[in-house]
Amino acid sequence: MRTAKDNANVPKRYYRPTITMCPRCGAPLRWRWTQWDKYVVTLEGRLHIFSLAYSCSRSRCSGARVLYCSVEAEQLSPKGSSFGFDVMVQVGRWRFWDHRTLDEIAALLTALRLPVSRRQILYLIDDFLALLRAAQPVKIEAQRNYFQRHGLVLSLDGMEPEQGNEMLFIVREANLDLTLVAATLYSSRADLISRQLLEPIKDLGFRIRAVVSDADKNIRRAVEASLPGCPHQACQVHCLCDAGKLTFEADRAMKTDLRRDIRAKLRPLSRQLSQSSQADPVLGVLVDYGEALRDALRADGLSPFELAGLQLYDSLRHLETSLHRCEKKGGIPSCLPCWTSRLSANAMRPRLLN
Numbered sequence: 001m002r003t004a005k006d007n008a009n010v011p012k013r014y015y016r017p018t019i020t021m022c023p024r025c026g027a028p029l030r031w032r033w034t035q036w037d038k039y040v041v042t043l044e045g046r047l048h049i050f051s052l053a054y055s056c057s058r059s060r061c062s063g064a065r066v067l068y069c070s071v072e073a074e075q076l077s078p079k080g081s082s083f084g085f086d087v088m089v090q091v092g093r094w095r096f097w098d099h100r101t102l103d104e105i106a107a108l109l110t111a112l113r114l115p116v117s118r119r120q121i122l123y124l125i126d127d128f129l130a131l132l133r134a135a136q137p138v139k140i141e142a143q144r145n146y147f148q149r150h151g152l153v154l155s156l157d158g159m160e161p162e163q164g165n166e167m168l169f170i171v172r173e174a175n176l177d178l179t180l181v182a183a184t185l186y187s188s189r190a191d192l193i194s195r196q197l198l199e200p201i202k203d204l205g206f207r208i209r210a211v212v213s214d215a216d217k218n219i220r221r222a223v224e225a226s227l228p229g230c231p232h233q234a235c236q237v238h239c240l241c242d243a244g245k246l247t248f249e250a251d252r253a254m255k256t257d258l259r260r261d262i263r264a265k266l267r268p269l270s271r272q273l274s275q276s277s278q279a280d281p282v283l284g285v286l287v288d289y290g291e292a293l294r295d296a297l298r299a300d301g302l303s304p305f306e307l308a309g310l311q312l313y314d315s316l317r318h319l320e321t322s323l324h325r326c327e328k329k330g331g332i333p334s335c336l337p338c339w340t341s342r343l344s345a346n347a348m349r350p351r352l353l354n
């Protein structure tokens, strides 16, 4: 349970108005009082925010009673909330764009030293959706001319980060990549998709030219019901990801094996290097190789085409060739034991390519 003591070491941050002179008479503004103060959880950490109120220092000025405060302070978090807009937007992004589960989001926040409970994360997701709904009309209005001329091509994406729990949906305009609706549905029933996602978009009054989605049968039924006759195509990225799943999984397994092997061998070598004489001219070169190797191990894949295992394999081969060249020139001791694990991948590679 949180106690009052927790607030002792929270950094204080003071916000003042941007103007320093009275706009009526030009006299300097003077501090009056603290308009409000509150604790706000931001991506930087938990802060104690003070919004300071200033007014004209000339008592006879016609604007002497006008108070000036910081606009920036007001923009940090919504009224009545102890979370910053930045945290809400980040959580929403993790949830809807990166398809993270609640546990993953909790872990990401903990890594930022922001321990937030699951329940609070759910509230933050609701806040994010409310923000999105509030911002959408302006964004859609800004594109009104375009939509009137070209109509909408909808891309409908449904996901289920926690299997068996609620479904998250995002509907975007595919040409402009503009989010039209984002919603959490407690079931993926066709009538719910129709009512909560497609009908509000129909109500905007633009011509809907086509829909792209995965091949989910509930989405198909909902589109048929709400948008009869509208062309509906299966999303190519979804199809390719499904088709490339086996290759992607095999590649990931290879990457994991390679990484484990190389890291295990790199650790004692790094230790050895850190203990060698700083005067040794070879040391700098080997440290650079170690760094390049560590960098190669960080390779990350993206389904369906970016295969991190193959990338890592190629990087290792280049490093090996380069090391061989160094050895031939002389001066670099043999580092071959570090590379032998790549041989285990040789057998895997043709299998993967087939």
Ligand SMILES: [Zn+2]
Pocket: 022, 023, 024, 025, 026, 027, 056, 057, 058, 061, 062, 063, 064
């Ligand atoms: Zn004044």
